[in-house]
Amino acid sequence: GAGSQVLDTELREITVPDLTSALPTLGTPAVLRARTAREFQQLRTDVDAVPLATREFSRIEHLLIRLPTYGPGGTTPALQVHLLNRAGSSMHELHAEPAPAAGEQQIDLPLAALPPGEYVVEIKAGDQDGDAKELVAFRVTG
Template sequence: MAGDLDAGLQRVKAELSAYYLLTYRAPHAEDGTFHDVQVRVKRAGVRLRARKGFWAPSPDDALRAALLARANEPPKPARPLEPMRHASPLIRPWVGLARGENGKTRVTIVWEPAAQVPGDRDRRIASRVVLTALASDGATLFEGPLLPTGPGVVEDGGSPPMRAVFDAAPGRLRLRMSIQNVAAQILDSDVRDLAVSDFQRDVGIGTPAVLRARNARELRLLGGDGAVPVAARDFSRAEHLLIRFPVYGPTGAAPSLSARLLNRMGAPMRDLTVLPALVPGGENQIDLPLAGLASGEY
């Protein structure tokens, strides 16, 4: 018995000494019949073993196989639901738009904690937000933490930053902000949509950025390039405002500018001096001290 097994194994070894896999495309249609296949070799003394042929699948067989393959496909991952739009009462964001590169729009985002209302029992105070900016196709344009801005704030390149700056194509933009306290605990979320304007037209004006200073030292700090705009729009009469904005004209020419201070009813009160930008497309500036204005809305 052992000899027969050894002889059989030797025969199997000899027959498997050379193995070839031949593939070809049969010209036969899916007719469900058997088709002969003949394989020959020119080398003498070679024992050849090959299949006698194959069964072509019928149309019913092909349909059945396709249905089984589809039924056995793994389920597609469920697309996460988009969070609903929600404006958080804990923060006040500001979004600035200006002309970017390659036909895109430069987007700048800053935020501040919302002012405390007397009598409000909500003691939650936002210390930072984690911002995610998504394009209309779902591409992530910005993702990361942001610290709050404020009066006389100058960004020194530290981490995390106080403003997010990125380019986006004109269209819709979704902003998601996870609001955290000083212990990195999530307090609330803010989800809103933004319409990104196209600044490639002949004439356009970017979003005015407001910088605030409470004293002479902060006013000197705001003269640098790292000055960060504020989101607040309530100021005291002791403050000094700098309002900066870009203006775009045809073929890069700088258009003429004028500015007026309006009262609550929209009536003009006086003309404001506009310091022109040093280069086309740069920032123009309005210097506005508030000491000479009565309390009110302007």
């Protein structure tokens, strides 16, 4: 109305990655969960699956981690994916495969074999120290 006024303002600086760069770039990982084999098969092909905000899961669950990947010239960069323990040591190499949405890759992570504890999935595009890297931390309960 006529008496309206601005009460507050906020200024934020946002860094937007250069997706036309000659170096591979990774987007933000999304974590998806399935509780049954049938749910997991449906999840693998569901483009519209809703990611979770939680990072605490039980051993009966099966995770699928999806992330957009950008390579030079529109290529899909090869990913190196490792499951790390709480100390940061690599426990297991995981494999990325194309996701149902163009430009995305997904990582299959069954939790049944993991003892309760805290873990990190390290996703790297390339094998150099300065290459793009994303970390997904999560906890497995009993």
